[in-house]
Amino acid sequence: MFQRYARNRTGSVSTMPGSTIANDIASAPAGEFLDRVARLNAQYRAGQIRAHVPEALQDGERSLEELIERHLPASHAAFQAASRSLFFSLPVAFDPAQAVGPYLAIVDRDPTGQPYRFLDMGALIATHAFGENDPAVVAAIINALPFVASRYAHSEYQTVLSLRLKAELNRIAPAGMPRHFVVNTGAEAVENAIKSVLLNRVMTSEDGDGGFIVSFEGAFHGRTLGSLAVTHRKKARLGFPTFDWPHIAFPVDEPRSPKETLRREERSLKQLWDLLVSGRIPRAEKSKDTYRREMDAIDEFLAQPEQDLNAFVHAQHANLTPDVVRRSRRVAAVLVEPIQGEGGVRLASARFMRKLRVLTRIYDVPLIFDEVQTGWGMTGRLWAHELFDLPSPPDLVTWAKKAQNGVLFVSEALATFFQEEKKFNTTWEGDSVGMVRLLALLxxxxxxxxxxxxxRARAGLDALAKEYREILKNVRGAGVMLGFDVLRADWRDALLDRAFRRGLVLLAAGERCVRFYPRYDMEPSAIDEALSILRLAIEDLVGGRVASETTTPPKIRVGTLSIPLDTVEIVELTPASFDAHKQEILAVEQERYGAAAQYPPDVLRAGRRPLLQFPLATLETTATNPRAIGVALRDKVSGRFVAYALGSALENHDEEGVSSDPRFGENNTFYLQATATLPTVQNDVELENYVLDALRERALAAGFEFLSTLIEERVRETGPEWLRNAAVLERIENYLRSGMTFVYLQAPLTKPVQ
Structure with a gap:
């Protein structure tokens, strides 16, 4: 048996609980391990390896933590031993020695001694292109033991291995970027890209402060301070001081609505153009007519691809005034992901990316593609930006994850700054084991x-989305970088939980997206099994298939008590006061949307909670947003809350309809996320309208110009006049299989005429 050891505080050696792994590589000669790996792979290729977890994990009445403690004791013991460490992860301890293909073994064994295995559709956070324990990789690692046994600091001590990697990178370098710089992680690659373009501006512009980098809403580029400045995922960035750099809207491609896609692209390009011509200098001229002329010229050029790009760029640049050129030099670079992975597998059109490339060329601004996640084949092209057929290559490309290290590909022009000794430097210049893995798979x-x-994977997801259209939607992606949306974030989390309990690992992205990342060479049988488990997880939520045509709304008790408006008081719900009132708010939410017994058999549920009902954690998150606004109505007689309404800026949300909201990205729209009124009072509609009017007044006073919401159609029909007259942007029948129709609407917050 192989045992791991850790020194305790007194310096003695103690065995770590849960560390025994049967048949580990350390207990057998390398040749035997290679033979076992070969047998495992043969079994996998023959379809004989399946997801295998204790059936007891499916007990929905018990928490996953409780079930793991009881039925996966080795994993539980390993986590307990590491409990003082600060980390968040899946709650089982994996055993790489028994993994094969996309099937990840854990340290726990079934009664026959066989390892439990999970089917991983997260590709280890997109870091692995091929399956686990690939025989070629295992053999390469064993043959490279000298490089594994001693880790060299490659910044001064290059090895035969590190030099071979650098030579092999020439084979796969993106067009136009023949130079490369090796680091350790994706965040380091992005950080060095940032440093290079800032230094470029320091050396070539009059200001000498490096300027700023433009990135996109929804982007994720890393967690170092520089990469956080260009990251616009709230949870990653919140609370950290970093550079105050601008971001523009990411124009998500909407295949079902070409006009909406064009509108998004126009808004994004205009935002970028404003930054280019102004340099963020106050009161700089930003003529709409000039913008239109420049974009029309770009459109005309792209419509005739035989034209010479350099000549066109030179002619357009010559039209810029000296002041505009000087201000545009403050823009150090534009940084974009070809597909936003962590942001929710979001794609922009090739048309937009081509315009972006030409516009940055005209203003002489470097364009960086962050391919940390998308690079090296994941989208079906060697580099994802090749999908766009750009008129000229980008200036930098960052890559990591499947590289097993970090790599920065650089144009000749920007490579100049890397050639100054130690100006760009990292002690390790990559990990040797990662180099061996990549070289074995090239x-x-x-x-x-x-x-x-x-x-194959996408066809299966499309079929599920068609069958469960009230649950899954918007299947999208390229190559094996796939994702789909669920209608609400809390429902997404419940789906991931159900899938995990059945042995399927799915990873979240964005607010409502689920990633579905097959390995490049994944067997069809494994893809089909993943889709089958996903279907079962959906069925767990649904609680039994019932045709949507027969679904009826939950029954609401008819109230017998009327509460006059002069007997209620308004309670302001602020970030500071929400905690004191949250249980009262939850009581209103629960009574309005009822216990599970009130719903049809197939209503979606998270545990015992119907998913139409907002969980308290979701409401707390909204209440803590800086621009959150909330009001509640308290009955002065009983002291009880009878209604509430809560929301915040539109950009803080990702509910159904938000991404296609025409005001998204303008930071002038309030999103009403949740509202509920006790159904046990006779004048519930009157109270409902009163709380909605109160919220509207506060949103208007806070400077918002519009109010958007996803709300019951019944509330709109009986609501205040401003709500009844709101524009309906989307209509959803049988929302969350509740039997209710919801509408996504938007109302202008104009001041009432005096």
């Missing part, structure tokens, strides 16, 4: 295979 990449694998 010749295995088959882009046609990636496309075939992705097509």
């Amino acid at each position: 010749d295995k990449l088959d882009l046609d295979q990636v496309c075939r694998t992705g097509e």
Whole structure:
């Protein structure tokens, strides 16, 4: 048996609980381990390896933590031993020695001694292109033991291995970026890209302060301070002081609505153009007519691809005034992900990316593509930006994850700054084991295979989305970088929980997206099993298939008590006061949307809670937003809350309809996320309208110009006049299988005429 050891505080050696792994590599010669790996892979390729977890994990009445403690004791013991460490992860201890393909073994064994295995559709956070324990990789690692046994500081001590990696990178370098710099992580790659473009501006502009970098809403580029400045995921960035750099709207491609896609692209390009011509200098001229002329010229050029790009760029640049050129030099770079991975597998159109490339060329601003996640084949192209057929290559590309290290590909122009000794430096310049893994797989990449694998997985997801249209929607992606949305974030989390309990690992992205990342060479049988488990997880939520046509709304008790408006008082719900009132708010929410017994058999549920009902954690998150506004009505006689309404700025939310809201990204729209009125009073509509009017007044006073919400159609029909007259942007029948129709609407917050 192989045992791991850790020194305790007195310096003695103690065995870590849960550390025994049967048949570990350390207990057998390398040759035997290679033979076992070969047998495992043969079993996997023959379809004989399946997801295998204790059936007891499906007990929905018990928490996952409780079930793991009882039924996966080795995992539980390992986590307990590490409990003083600060980390968040899946709640089981994996055993790489028994993993194969996309099947990840854990340290726990079934009664026959076989390892439990989870089917991983997260590709280890997109870091692994191929399956676990690939025989070629295992053999390469064993043959490279000298490089594994001693980690060299490559910044001064290059090895045969590190030099071979650098030579092999020439084979896969993106067009136009023949130079490369090796670091350790994706965040380091982005950080060095930031440093290079800032230094470029310091050396070439009059201001000498480096300027700023423009990035996109929804972007995730890392957690170092520089990369956080260009990251616009709230949870990652909140609370950390960093550079005050601007971001613009990411124009998500909406295949079902080409006009909406064009509107988004126009808004994004205009936001970028404003930054280019103004340099963020107050009162700088930003003529709409000039913008229109420049964009029309770009459109005309792109419509005739035989034209010479350099000549066009030179002619357009010559039209810029000296002041505009000087101000545009404050823009150090534009940084964009070809597909936003952590942001929710969000894609922009090739048309937009081509315009972006030409516009940055005209203003002589470097364009950086962050391909940390998308690079090296994941989208069916070697580099994801190749999907766009750009008129000229970008200036920098960052890559990591499947590189097993971090890599920065650089144009010749920007490579100049890397050639000054130690100006750009990192002690390790990559990890040797990661180098061995990548080199062992370089010749295995088959882009046609990636496309075939992705097509099979996507076809299965499309079928599920069609069958469960009230649950899954918007299947999207390229190659094996796939994702789909659920209608609410809390429902997404419940789905991931149900899938995990059945042995399927799915990872979240954005607010409502679930990633579905097959390995490049994943067997069809494994893809089909993943889809089958996903279906069962959905069925767990649904609680039994019932045709949507027969679904009826939950029954609401008819109240017998009327509460006059002059007997209620308004309670302000602020970030400071919400905690004191949260249980009263939850009581209103629960009574309005009822216990599970009130709903049809197939209503979606999270545990015992119907998913139409907001969980307290979601409401708390909204209440803590800086621009949150909330009001509640308290009955002065009983002292009880009888209604509430709560929301915050539109950009803080990702509910159904938000991403296609025409005001998204303008930071002038209030989103009413939640409202509920006790159904046990006769004048519930009167109270409902009163609380909505009170919220509207406060949103108007806070400077918001519009109010958007996803709300019951019944509330709109009986609501205040401003709500009844609101524009309906989307209508959702049988929302969350509740039997209710919801509408996404938007109302202008105009001041009433005196």
